[in-house]
Amino acid sequence: MYPGQQARPPIPAKPSALSNTSHTPLPTIPSTFQELETRTASELAVLLNDEVEYDTFFNSLSCVQTMKQVRDDLRTKNEEVAKRGLSKESELELLQREIMSRHRVISEKKAILEGKLQKQQEIMKQFSTASMINNLEVAAGEAERSSDRTAEQFLNGTIDQKTFIQNFMQERKLFHLRSAKKESLMMSR
Incomplete structure (x- = not known):
């Protein structure tokens, strides 16, 4: 640590929101580096001015080596997960x-x-009530028209009295039956 520089507290590792299988803890960053405190001012000046020397020193730090190991482990695990995904x-x-x-x-x-x-x-x-009422009304009208035609045939002399009575009675009976059913359905609504 340089004179006038304050020590930083270690930054805690945050769990990944994307990881749902396992959590790889990150190492803490130390607030001081013992390796720097034991060096002289001239050795520190060499580190600051010589990039190769600085890189060598930096890569020799245990926290950097740990971070690289964590990175490599994560890379390997990601590759395994990717292979499992591709296999499926x-x-x-x-x-x-x-x-x-x-x-x-x-x-x-x-x-x-x-x-x-x-x-x-x-x-x-x-089979709705309205439809049945309508159908009964149509059918009753047909029966009434049929009985009217039978009466005209009798008056014109095309059919005899026995046939007239038999057909007319049956058609009128059908007309009244259908009309009664229609009335009954209309009252039950």
Whole structure:
């Protein structure tokens, strides 16, 4: 330490937010360097002026060697993780293809389901109260028109009395039955 220079406290190592497997602790940076305190002023001047001498001295420091070792260990571990990741690449591609295939199957089944649901809605609409009332009204109207045609045929002399009575009674009965059912449904709404 130089005269007038204050000692720095060691900087604690921070855990990596990206690492989820293991944590490699970093060595602490010392607040003083014993190797510098034992040197004379002329030796320190040589270190400051001679870059090769400085690099040699710097690389001989135990904290620097520890940091280099940590760096090399991390590099090796990263390489191992990368190799493991690359070794699983074919498995990942297979799983992606399987997901795509299942997605297609699900899409097809969803389309079939939607078609069936739509068909169900149409069928349900046929049996709704409003639809049934409308259908009964149309059917009652057809039965009434049919009985009117039978009456005209009798008046024109195209059918005999027995046929007229039989057909007219059946058609009027059907008309009144459908009308009664329509009225009943309208009251139950």
